[in-house]
Amino acid sequence: MIPLSSYLVVSSVLFATGLIGVLIRRNFIIILMAVEIMLNAANLNLVAFSSYLDSMAGQIVALFIIAVAAGEAAVGLAIIIVVFRGKIATNVDQINLLKW
Amino acid sequence: MVQQLFFYYLAFASVLSAVLTIGLRNPVHCGLALLSLLFHIAGFFILLNAEFIAAVQIIIYAGAILVLYLFVLMLLNLKTEERYLHRRYALWLFFGLLAAGQAFWLLLKSPFAGKPGDVTPEKVTQFGHTQTIGIVIFNEYFLPFEIVGVFLLGAIIGAIVLAKDRPPADQRETSR
Numbered sequence: 001m002i003p004l005s006s007y008l009v010v011s012s013v014l015f016a017t018g019l020i021g022v023l024i025r026r027n028f029i030i031i032l033m034a035v036e037i038m039l040n041a042a043n044l045n046l047v048a049f050s051s052y053l054d055s056m057a058g059q060i061v062a063l064f065i066i067a068v069a070a071g072e073a074a075v076g077l078a079i080i081i082v083v084f085r086g087k088i089a090t091n092v093d094q095i096n097l098l099k100w
Numbered sequence: 101m102v103q104q105l106f107f108y109y110l111a112f113a114s115v116l117s118a119v120l121t122i123g124l125r126n127p128v129h130c131g132l133a134l135l136s137l138l139f140h141i142a143g144f145f146i147l148l149n150a151e152f153i154a155a156v157q158i159i160i161y162a163g164a165i166l167v168l169y170l171f172v173l174m175l176l177n178l179k180t181e182e183r184y185l186h187r188r189y190a191l192w193l194f195f196g197l198l199a200a201g202q203a204f205w206l207l208l209k210s211p212f213a214g215k216p217g218d219v220t221p222e223k224v225t226q227f228g229h230t231q232t233i234g235i236v237i238f239n240e241y242f243l244p245f246e247i248v249g250v251f252l253l254g255a256i257i258g259a260i261v262l263a264k265d266r267p268p269a270d271q272r273e274t275s276r
């Protein structure tokens with residue numbers, strides 16, 4: 001039987017990877033993908049705990065997280081399209097004005 | 101034994117595809133690495149007896165969200181850039197590793213215990229995972245479920261309003 005701590009180690013490694021991706025990449029879309037990695041790590045953690053503690057609560061929260069990730073992807077990509085259409089930038093470190 | 105082999109394969113492949121997602125230069129390759137990560141996470145869910153979550157993961161994440169990402173990538177036609185990391189990436193890498201180290205430290209000192217619930221694996225296999233999760237979601241978590249529906253409606257409207265093509269300034273008066 002696989003111990004719960006193995007799942008927690010995998011999920012924390014994935015979370016750390018996503019966090020480092022958000023911090024070091026320049027491209028918008030890759031940063032959103034790194035956020036998706038972090039959400040998946042959190043989902044893995046929730047489902048592992050819910051399975052080992054014989055409770056459904058964690059899996060329900062994981063479903064809600066998937067729904068929130070869908071909304072986040074839609075709105076984030078819409079913002080990216082708006083920024084790109086204004087010919088402003090394709091990288092996050094070039095966006096340094098609130099209004100132009 | 102088979103379970104452990106499956107677990108080690110999934111752990112190795114998911115960590116590798118996460119590292120490739122943040123490490124590859126071409127954004128489309130990053131999207132494909134993310135697709136591989138999502139499928140391997142779904143494999144973890146199957147290993148944890150959560151078949152419904154695994155199916156939702158594949159249908160929504162791999163089927164909808166990732167297609168949206170690839171669609172936007174191809175719409176924007178982003179070029180692979182020479183300098184794909186942030187200007188001061190070494191500094192941010194340091195802070196990221198610091199935060200990761202804190203997460204590991206918290207993981208090592210936490211006791212991982214909790215009060216066990218009443219949904220045992222026998223019950224789940226007796227009724228099926230979808231039925232079990234449906235009964236819980238429509239009894240105890242009905243209000244959050246409705247709130248998520250309203251949230252998704254707001255996200256749809258927000259995305260449409262943001263991405264809608266505005267007419268140029270000289271035609272805006274006539275079109276109104």
